[in-house]
Amino acid sequence: MSAGAIVIVGAGQAGGWAAATLRGHGYAGRIVLLGDEPHAPYERPPLSKAVLGGQAAPESTELFSREKLAELDITFRPGVAATRLWPERHQVETSDGAVLDYGKLILCTGGRPIVPALPGADGRAVHVLRTRDDALRLRARLGPGRRIVIAGGGWIGLEVAATARQAGCATTVLEQASRLCARSVPPGVSAHLAALHAAQGVTLRLNASLRAVHARPEGGCVAELADGGRLEADAVVLGVGMQANDALAREAGIACERGVLVDEYCRTSAPDVLAAGDVAVAAPAGGGPIRLESWQNAQDQGAAAALSALDAGQPYLPSGAVWSEQYDAMVQIAGFPARAECEVLRPQADARALLSVALDEGGRVVGAVAVNAARDLRQLRQWIAQGTQVDPAQLARADAPLSSARIG
Missing domain, CATH: 3.50.50.60 (FAD/NAD(P)-binding domain)
Incomplete structure (x- = not known):
């Protein structure tokens, strides 16, 4: 195997997108995608909804088919896990006894239920x-x-x-x-x-x-x-939580803290080893280290890690975007609303809808939760990114447009 090959450990949302991003940005070297499940990469959000309810077949969740991976010239090894990693030798051992050399390695090992x-x-x-x-x-x-x-x-x-x-x-x-x-x-x-x-x-x-x-x-x-x-x-x-699958990294001496610690370029403490998705612990803007368990973060961070592996990365800052469907309610989260010093509930015409805006001690928008209220969430995402300060009283007025709450 070429010493310049890129090995991706984990074939979920993050791993699948990392592999596709490498090809999409012109990487012509060998890519090996290891997946400990027997399936091709698939999306997990439908599992607790349409798949569990019987409205969708499990195969409908497929992210990249085996045929698509072959078309991209990605060596996909289903049912094969990484069992040992030697960062100093740039080698990884797999569950079938093979030892693979790598130029760069991306850990997308995800997590498991507690x-x-x-x-x-x-x-x-x-x-x-x-x-x-x-x-x-x-x-x-x-x-x-x-x-x-x-x-x-x-x-x-x-x-x-x-x-x-x-x-x-x-x-x-x-x-x-x-x-x-x-x-x-x-x-x-x-x-x-x-x-x-x-x-x-x-x-x-x-x-x-x-x-x-x-x-x-x-x-x-x-x-x-x-x-x-x-x-x-x-x-x-x-359903009491998930723990990161970081044993491979920890046993290899890579810095971990409830997951694999990464910088803004998805780099770990080991040279040429990156991490993304549910296993990665990153530091978002305005807060301490956090491990996000979301579809959006896995996809975005997987792509960001791939670009960093090509030395073409941009700083990746987790956005906290999460969504959940429950009955006829679409719940959408932007930013980090749990960090709120103050929560403002903005009245909605539909009693089944909700718009919760999270403010820090300075009155800046740090997060928001919308239930069947997607329109206003678009504006709030911009304010979160910009650290916009708002007037809580104005924000809570049903007869005032959302834009009127902005200060300055």
Whole structure:
């Protein structure tokens, strides 16, 4: 293998886009794309929605087909993981025993669901949702009258809850915190999401968590809660977070902190090793290191890492863009609203809509959350990028245009 080859470890959103970007920008050398799953690169957002609900086939999520990868002259190795990395030798070992030389290496190893260390967490009725195969296994459990208990009131948990309710399941969400999505949105948004799900018949239990899952011999299980309560369930879904797949980097001596640390050019602490996507920890403008778990960041950072590998990179600053579909609600996030010192809720004509604007201590817009309110979000994205200062009182006026809230 050529010493100038580029090896990409991980064939998800970030890895797929990194490979395509290399070819799109004229790189003619060898590209090897390692994927530990048996599938060609695919997109994950539909898994908790259309695929889980049965409205879309798993194959419809494909990002780049095997034929497309071959057309781009990308050596794709499905079902092959990287098992050891020697940065000083510019070599990586794979699960089939091969040792590959590289000129540049891009880590796009993603993450995996956190499985709490509690009794019964490995039972047949307990599910996580990360891969296409996970979605198909869980889909088989959904149906009218089925009882689904979801541990975790974050984005994955709420999307699964929405899909389960639409499939006719009796659905309960357990959230350990005092509100939903507390790590990513301000309180007003949490309250709106809680009302949305309650209106659809989801039972929400805040300040609640699992203690154990007890399998039933005849199928299903009993979810035992930390407060001693018990819930009969046909399936328990664990949606309590994700941890970075950074073991390969850590064992190679690359700097990691809840993921692989990268600079604005996606470079790690090891020469010629870059990282992108869910595994990468970067520093966005105006904040400390953060690891983003989003489709948009994986795509954008994967492309940015590829350009940096070609010595044509531009500084990459994570934008925090996230979206989520729940029932008929489109939730869109811009910036980093959880960092708000002040949340302003801008009145909407439709009671089902929401526009939450996050301000820092200086009254500058640092984030926003829109629920079925995409039009105003376009303006707010510009203000976030520019650090625009606004008048909170004017921002909260239903009879005043959004633009009137800008100061200066």
